[in-house]
Amino acid sequence: xxxxxxxxxxxxxxxxxxxxxxxxxxxxxxxxxxxxxxxxxxxxxxxxxxxxxxxxxxxxxxxxxxxxxxxxxxxxxxxxxxxxxxxxxxxxxxxxxxxxxxxxxxxxxxxxxxxxxxxxxxxxxxxxxxxxxxxxxxxxxxxxxxxxxxxxxxxxxxxxxxxxxxxxxxxxxxxxxxxxxxxxxxxxxxxxxxxxxxxxxxxxxxx
Numbered sequence: 001x002x003x004x005x006x007x008x009x010x011x012x013x014x015x016x017x018x019x020x021x022x023x024x025x026x027x028x029x030x031x032x033x034x035x036x037x038x039x040x041x042x043x044x045x046x047x048x049x050x051x052x053x054x055x056x057x058x059x060x061x062x063x064x065x066x067x068x069x070x071x072x073x074x075x076x077x078x079x080x081x082x083x084x085x086x087x088x089x090x091x092x093x094x095x096x097x098x099x100x101x102x103x104x105x106x107x108x109x110x111x112x113x114x115x116x117x118x119x120x121x122x123x124x125x126x127x128x129x130x131x132x133x134x135x136x137x138x139x140x141x142x143x144x145x146x147x148x149x150x151x152x153x154x155x156x157x158x159x160x161x162x163x164x165x166x167x168x169x170x171x172x173x174x175x176x177x178x179x180x181x182x183x184x185x186x187x188x189x190x191x192x193x194x195x196x197x198x199x200x201x202x203x204x205x206x207x
Contacts, residue, residue: 089131093166093189098158100194107174109153112206114177122149178206
């Protein structure tokens, strides 16, 4: 009787062990499933990172801005040349002497009968020296191209002959249409200061 009881107990234990082994999941299958889940998660994070990653420092993001028209290469080159010339503009003694005479005598540039200046002449003179015209425009607050033309003509009306370092004999004609005054003398430039000496004048009236 006891032997049969032992046999029944042993059989029950073996049955439970077999049942437990049958229900235990395959370790290889679990590992494969975990690996697949991790790969899917990594791919999702990579996709999210690629979508939301900011532009790296130094990387240029391309944008189309319809209100920002591109500058043509020719225009850009011309603009750069003009800006470079203005930066290199220097106030030399010759110009300082002429500006001194213009400011002191405020002479006219009408010789004989007054005539209207053609626009083509104005455009040609104003565009002949952009750095100088820009300087004169700022110094005298010139508003129109005609004003710039007149100031350039005043500069052209003065003749300077250098007799020593930064020392000049000058001549110019104050043109008031029918009346003119001829000036001559000497100016010495030291820095931005001008000393004038020996100036004479002679008037003339046209009939």
